[in-house]
Amino acid sequence: xxxxxxxxxxxxxxxxxxxxxxxxxxxxxxxxxxxxxxxxxxxxxxxxxxxxxxxxxxxxxxxxxxxxxxxxxxxxxxxxxxxxxxxxxxxxxxxxxxxxxxxxxxxxxxxxxxxxxxxxxxxxxxxxxxxxxxxxxxxxxxxxxxxxxxxxxxxxxxxxxxxxxxxxxxxxxxxxxxxxxxxxxxxxxxxxxxxxxxxxxxxxxxxxxxxxxxxxxxxxxxxxxxxxxxxxxxxxxxxxxxxxxxxxxxxxxxxxxxxxxxxxxxxxxxxxxxxxxxxxxxxxxxxxxxxxxxxxxxxxxxxxxxxxxxxxxxxxxxxxx
Amino acid sequence: xxxxxxxxxxxxxxxxxxxxxxxxxxxxxxxxxxxxxxxxxxxxxxxxxxxxxxxxxxxxxxxxxxxxxxxxxxxxxxxxxxxxxxxxxxxxxxxxxxxxxxxxxxxxxxxxxxxxxxxxxxxxxxxxxxxxxxxxxxxxxxxxxxxxxxxxxxxxxxxxxxxxxxxxxxxxxxxxxxxxxxxxxxxxxxxxxxxxxxxxxxxxxxxxxxxxxxxxxxxxxxxxxxxxxxxxxxxxxxxxxxxxxxxxxxxxxxxxxxxxxxxxxxxxxxxxxxxxxxxxxxxxxxxxxxxxxxxxxxxxxxxxxxxxxxxxxxxxxxxxx
Numbered sequence: 001x002x003x004x005x006x007x008x009x010x011x012x013x014x015x016x017x018x019x020x021x022x023x024x025x026x027x028x029x030x031x032x033x034x035x036x037x038x039x040x041x042x043x044x045x046x047x048x049x050x051x052x053x054x055x056x057x058x059x060x061x062x063x064x065x066x067x068x069x070x071x072x073x074x075x076x077x078x079x080x081x082x083x084x085x086x087x088x089x090x091x092x093x094x095x096x097x098x099x100x101x102x103x104x105x106x107x108x109x110x111x112x113x114x115x116x117x118x119x120x121x122x123x124x125x126x127x128x129x130x131x132x133x134x135x136x137x138x139x140x141x142x143x144x145x146x147x148x149x150x151x152x153x154x155x156x157x158x159x160x161x162x163x164x165x166x167x168x169x170x171x172x173x174x175x176x177x178x179x180x181x182x183x184x185x186x187x188x189x190x191x192x193x194x195x196x197x198x199x200x201x202x203x204x205x206x207x208x209x210x211x212x213x214x215x216x217x218x219x220x221x222x223x224x225x226x227x228x229x230x231x232x233x234x235x236x237x238x239x240x241x242x243x244x245x246x247x248x249x250x251x252x253x254x255x256x257x258x259x260x261x262x263x264x265x266x267x268x269x270x271x272x273x274x275x276x277x278x279x280x281x282x283x284x285x286x287x288x289x290x291x292x293x294x295x296x297x298x299x300x301x302x303x304x305x306x307x308x309x310x311x312x313x314x315x316x317x318x319x320x321x
Numbered sequence: 322x323x324x325x326x327x328x329x330x331x332x333x334x335x336x337x338x339x340x341x342x343x344x345x346x347x348x349x350x351x352x353x354x355x356x357x358x359x360x361x362x363x364x365x366x367x368x369x370x371x372x373x374x375x376x377x378x379x380x381x382x383x384x385x386x387x388x389x390x391x392x393x394x395x396x397x398x399x400x401x402x403x404x405x406x407x408x409x410x411x412x413x414x415x416x417x418x419x420x421x422x423x424x425x426x427x428x429x430x431x432x433x434x435x436x437x438x439x440x441x442x443x444x445x446x447x448x449x450x451x452x453x454x455x456x457x458x459x460x461x462x463x464x465x466x467x468x469x470x471x472x473x474x475x476x477x478x479x480x481x482x483x484x485x486x487x488x489x490x491x492x493x494x495x496x497x498x499x500x501x502x503x504x505x506x507x508x509x510x511x512x513x514x515x516x517x518x519x520x521x522x523x524x525x526x527x528x529x530x531x532x533x534x535x536x537x538x539x540x541x542x543x544x545x546x547x548x549x550x551x552x553x554x555x556x557x558x559x560x561x562x563x564x565x566x567x568x569x570x571x572x573x574x575x576x577x578x579x580x581x582x583x584x585x586x587x588x589x590x591x592x593x594x595x596x597x598x599x600x601x602x603x604x605x606x607x608x609x610x611x612x613x614x615x616x617x618x619x620x621x622x623x624x625x626x627x628x629x630x631x632x633x634x635x636x637x638x639x640x641x642x
Contacts (some may be wrong), residue, residue, distance in 0.1 A: 027466040078429060082422040101403040101469060104425060105462055108399060111432055112458040119451060127447070130440060137433040141426055145348040148422060 001305060002052055004045065004312050011044045011069070014062050020113075030094045030106040031113070034073045037089045042316075043068040046173055047180040049309045050194050053301055056184025060122055064129055064183060067117030068176050070110050071133075075140055077107035082148060111137075125182045132182070136175040143168025150234050158239050162203060170202025193295045200292035201313045204285045208317060210235040211281045214269055216321055226265035232257050236284065237277045241268075244275050289317055322626060323373055325366065325633050332365045332390070335383050341434075351415045351427040352434070355394045358410045363637075364389040367494055368501040370630045371515050374622055377505025381443055385450060385504060388438030389497050391431050392454075396461055398428035403469060432458075446503045453503070457496040464489025471555050479560050483524060491523025514616045521613035522634045525606045529638060531556040532602045535590055537642055547586035553578050557605065558598045562589075565596050610638055 002010075020031045044065035051061040079085070080093040081103050087093065095103035121129040146164040150156050177198040181191035213228045214237055228235050245253050253271060256264050272278070292313060296306055323331075341352045365386035372382040400406070401414040402424050408414065416424035442450040467485040471477050498519040502512035534549045535558055549556050566574050574592060577585050593599070613634060617627055 022463075024463060024466045024470060026470055027463060078425050081425060100421075104399050104402060105466055105469075108429075108432065109459055109462040111429065112455055112462065115436060115451075116455055116459075119448070119455070123448075127440070127444075130436075134433055134437055134440070138430055138437075141430040141433065142343075142345060142348060145345045145426055148426075149345060149347055 001308060002048075002058065004049070004308055004315075007045050007048045007052070007058075007308075008041055010048065010058065010062065011041045011065065014066055015041075015069070018066070026098075026102060027106055027109055030077070030098055030102055031110055033097070034077060034094060034106075034110075035070070037091055039089055041069055043072050043172060043176040045312070046176040046198065046309075047183070049312065050177040050180025051184040052180075053194075053299075053305045053309060054181055054184035054186040054190070056180070056186075061180060061183040063117045063120035064179060065176075067114045067120070067133070068172070068179070070117060071114035071137065072172060074107045074110035074114060075144070077103050077110065079144060082144070121179075121183060125185070128182050129179050132175050132178055136171050139167045139171045143171075156234050156239060158236065158243065161234065161236060161239055165203055165206040166199060169206050170199045173202040173205070174198030190299050193299050197292045197295040197309075197313075200288040200295065201316065204288040204292065205316050207236050207281055207285045207288070208319065210237055211278065211285075212319075212321060214272060215278055226269065229265045229268045236281055237272055240277055240280050241272055241275055244277075244280075245271070249275070285317065289313070322629060323369075323379065325370070325629055325636075328366050328369045328373070328379075328629075329362055331369065331379065331383065332362045332386065335387055336390070339387070347419075347423060348427055348430055351398070351419055351423055352431055354418070355398060355415060355427075355431075356391070358412055360410055362390060364393050364493060364497040366633070367497040367519065367630075368504070370633065371498040371501025372505040373501075374515075374620075374626045374630060375502055375505035375507040375511070377501070377507075382501060382504040384438045384441035385500060386497075388435045388441070388454070389493070389500070391438060392435035392458065393493060395428045395431035395435060396465070398424045398431065400465060403465070442500075442504060446506070449503050450500050453496050453499055457492050460488045460492045464492075477555050477560060479557065479564070482555065482557060482560055486524055486527040487520060490527050491520045494523040494526070495519030511620050514620050518613045518616040518630075518634075521609040521616065522637065525609040525613065526637050528557050528602055528606045528609070529640065531558055532599065532606075533640075533642060535593055536599055547590065550586045550589045557602055558593055561598055561601050562593055562596055565598075565601075566592070570596070606638065610634070 015035055020028055020035065022028045047065040047068055048058050048061055051058060051065075076088060077094050080088060081095045081100055085093055086096045091097075093103075094106060098106075115130075115133075118130060118133050119126060143164055143166070146160075147168055150161070150164065174195040175198070177194040178191045181194055210228065213225055213235070216225050227233075228238070232238075241253060242250070249271060253268070256268050256271075261267075293310075296310065299306070336356055341349055341356065343349045368386040368389055369379050369382055372379060397409060398415050401409060402416045402421055406414055407417045412418075414424075415427060419427075436451075436454075439451060439454050440447060464485055464487070467481075468489055471482070471485065495516040496519070498515040499512045502515055531549065534546055534556070537546050548554075549559070553559075562574060563571070570592060574589070577589050577592075582588075614631075617631065620627070
């Protein structure tokens with residue numbers, strides 16, 4: 001078994017070795033830039049960890065795993081345009097550093113490159129891997145569309161929200177694991193179990209993101225919080241707040257989100273605290289985390305083969321930024 | 322052998338039968354809209370004609386052919402954003418009718434759908450078909466990038482221009498033919514010959530487009546001409562004009578393209594006529610068309626098996642709009 005760190009190093013080395021600098025430079029420079037920005041490399045890491053769990057050959061799995069990372073970065077290029085996001089991982093986003101057209105086209109190229117790497121899977125599992133990947137690619141687009149729809153829709157339920165983050169975020173994590181099992185030649189039912197594990201971890205991961213945006217420790221992490229509140233983003237906390245708030249609190253929440261007010265973020269945070277949303281969100285996260293654990297439990301491999309993956313999931317769950 | 326019309330009908334019927342209307346509707350409506358706008362369906366038609374030439378099963382080739390059409394339409398969605406093009410095939414483009422974000426995301430979804438259909442190729446040729454397709458997908462992006470680069474570059478040669486249109490337009494036509502031969506199980510060398518045929522036809526096709534933009538008969542076709550001149554687009558005629566013009570004519574061309582002038586289009590057209598650019602462009606087209614014919618000649622199938630494809634190429638070459 002390889003540790004998370006060993007696996008992440010393997011991915012880092014592979015990404016460093018691949019030369020994405022083709023011509024025209026205007027097209028490929030943003031690709032090199034994006035892929036060198038770092039990040040947790042969660043998707044390829046999950047893929048390789050799943051492969052390792054079933055004793056698969058990590059070298060054979062490496063390129064498809066890289067394909068997942070390229071795909072993820074393609075979605076970032078396009079999402080950042082759609083979300084008007086100027087900064088990512090502390091650096092300017094591609095559409096901001098270059099322009100929208102470059103971000104569209106470099107993104108498109110990355111999508112094609114992702115397929116290229118995915119299809120480097122060994123022949124006996126290539127079509128299966130492709131099918132899982134392609135379904136995910138479409139679902140991620142659907143999730144992003146729901147996310148955009150929600151901006152202007154007013155009757156979003158928590159169920160709708162969970163389905164949106166499942167599509168936008170969780171299925172790619174889940175699929176990365178499933179593809180890892182396929183690359184190891186594991187039984188389909190274990191691939192399915194790890195898929196469900198990943199889906200639930202992915203939802204918990206996004207809920208944690210929502211929570212950190214409101215309650216992370218600004219002094220400690222130097223990260224501005226309250227961005228979701230400032231932009232009226234319909235996160236789990238927002239939806240839960242409107243579910244729980246009554247009377248004057250509800251009226252005040254409505255007022256705050258309808259009017260731009262310099263104290264908006266601080267006041268909404270205060271209401272969220274009074275409504276115990278931190279506890280609610282943590283409870284919801286735990287629900288999905290526990291479900292994830294149920295799915296990993298049924299897999300009949302030695303417990304020590306599951307350690308790294310569980311550790312990785314716990315780390316995502318406990319992170320403070 | 323099936324006639325062009327029979328093949329185009331087959332494609333039309335298949336596209337009508339496929340249901341692209343999934344949820345969320347905001348994502349899939351633009352896809353249905355785009356694919357129902359019509360057009361010549363050149364890419365799937367070329368694919369099926371090439372397959373038919375080698376006695377392949379057109380039903381087995383239909384879905385990969387549809388994949389080529391979906392891919393082409395994906396590029397239109399994104400290109401229309403980049404080129405600020407409000408109208409396509411007489412209708413509003415997706416980014417104009419909906420918005421840029423929808424056009425980006427529906428386009429991304431179409432790219433994934435294209436791979437889905439491409440991968441419906443029979444198992445024995447699936448990987449080969451995928452490889453040709455994926456290379457093309459990347460080259461088309463490269464071509465579009467060069468096209469964008471040329472807008473602000475001043476030292477473009479005709480050779481640069483031909484390479485740009487080869488990537489942006491010709492390789493997809495060429496690859497459609499090559500994929501058709503693969504689907505029929507033809508020898509690689511004949512696939513290569515048809516690829517080169519398509520590449521040359523594709524370049525001639527784009528030169529014809531450049532020519533029609535300047536010299537098509539407005540009264541007869543009700544189509545506005547001179548758009549490329551108005552926008553200073555570096556077409557074959559533009560580049561050739563600067564190659565040939567001297568003295569006062571050159572100075573005047575420079576002046577006209579540097580200053581917005583109400584008579585610009587008419588005056589540039591007059592200069593193009595005086596410089597005999599119509600003849601030059603037709604000569605250049607003929608060069609590529611003849612090369613294309615050389616490549617189709619070496620294919621050892623009965624001449625009547627080539628008839629439809631040659632007819633199709635001639636039609637593209639002779640069209641008046």
